[in-house]
Amino acid sequence: MTQEYWRWKENNWKSADKDWTKAEIVTAGIDVGSVSSQAVILADGELYAYASMRTGSNSPDSALNAITAAMEGTGLTLDKIHYIVGTGYGRVNVPFAHKAITEIACHARGANFMGGNKVRTILDMGGQDCKGIHCDEKGKVLNFLMNDKCAAGTGRGMEVMADLLSVPIAEVGPMSLEVKEDPPPVSSTCVVFAKSEAMSLLKQGWPKNKVLAAYCSAMAHRVVTLLERIGVEKEFFITGGIAKNIGVVSRIEKELGIKAIKSEYDSQIAGALGAALFGKALVEKGGKKK
Template sequence: MPGMDWHEAKIITAGVDVGSVGSKAVIMVDGELYAYSVMRTGGVSEETAIKVTNWALEGTGLGIKDLHHIVGTGYGRVNVPFAKRTITEIACHARGAHYIYGPTVRTVLDIGGQDCKAIRCDEKGRVLSFLMNDKCAAGTGRGLEVFADLIAVPIQDLGKVSLSVDQEPPPVSNTCVIFAKAEALALLRQGWLKERVAAAYHAAMADRIVDLLNRVGIEKDFVTTGGVAKNTGIVQRLERLLGIKQLIPKMDPILAGAMGAALFAKALYEKEMGLR
């Protein structure tokens, strides 16, 4: 980041979040974001972990050997070969959300590639309770990708397209992405425009997520993390159903897991060195 010099730093840490769909690496200098990278997770998690970390370090003059502590998290956290510790993505997203959005955060929604987590946390970003969706792509980033391919809309535009309808249609099935896909195909054959079909899927996904949030118990302030946090179609529908606005992120919420891991790495190094 501009104005930061790692040569003057006391502690340099990294968090590597190997997700089922995307992988992220964050480099922190004395607890502040210094560099990061995001890429698609490849077929071999260990190779992806190495690539995404080296990409974050590229051009900084730093190497992996210069990092004081590294924490791995995410779906493939055990496959980060240079990590000194692994920590669950639930704990890392809560801590990362605290850093990105501030200490007033109490409910974190992490919509990952293959699961969705509702997390309650305290003023320090520590997890109090959480719930995960059942094992189905419905209500996840992967489900959105399948749907984007089905109606031939780029994934980055899908949320915006879903909001371009004059009236919200009834939602499709929200229990299974296969059922939802079959239902959407039937609607397209009936002559529905892809915007209306996208709205029906987003409405179904929002309903499913709200049910999860209500079961964990939603408390202000509410935020979203992960790649789906950038989907305006999901975020705006959640805000409408919940009757609350989410906080505006200070940086990309897709980095929350890796950021939380890097913050844990700093705390672990300080403990190891007797600094706390």
């Protein structure tokens, strides 16, 4: 069987010290993205369980797979969840959701929870796009910008590069830092061009770590260009799968001259977490509660 170097590890988690049966309000957020899908379950506004899965061929199945994985081993079932909010690329195709809310709003709310109310600028590095978001102390969106040109500066682009170089996706970031200094970046405007350039560099004798350094540098610079258009405050937080790539994050921080706020939470769950928080607020305002 051919190894799929791009394939990142799916995972789920549940709290060992919380009991959802004792909660007054149980809510869930489902973030169906173009590459990954997350489900987060809150018990009275506290993180109870979550799952991060690969998005499949259709949004409804991906949403169900994510929430099923999050509920695994908890005894919880869909009918026991008081309110479910869908978000992300496939948010309108979550059949069991009570409401759909944009990923911009949900990532801002989730980042506010994960990074604290000091967070003001958020970078969401997703599978097919990147977003720069400004929010207030409550996680309310004030302004945002989005790149929508190509997958070159996104998670999917990084998966393509990992497969091309036969480097496991989790090792891309650390390996890209194994250079004395960064080489000139490859194309950051088109994943096809970037792939072609990378292949050419390999034929020229470049080692894999140098090629990855060139690609991570290109990704970082493209993201920084987006952020500079919206403006970056030092209370800076990164969400999405690429936030786990130290090769990209460290280069973004260096170019901006700002360190991103660190968090104990999985950066990929921000959107689903924000959706679940919105669900709790909606129940408290008199929304549906089964």
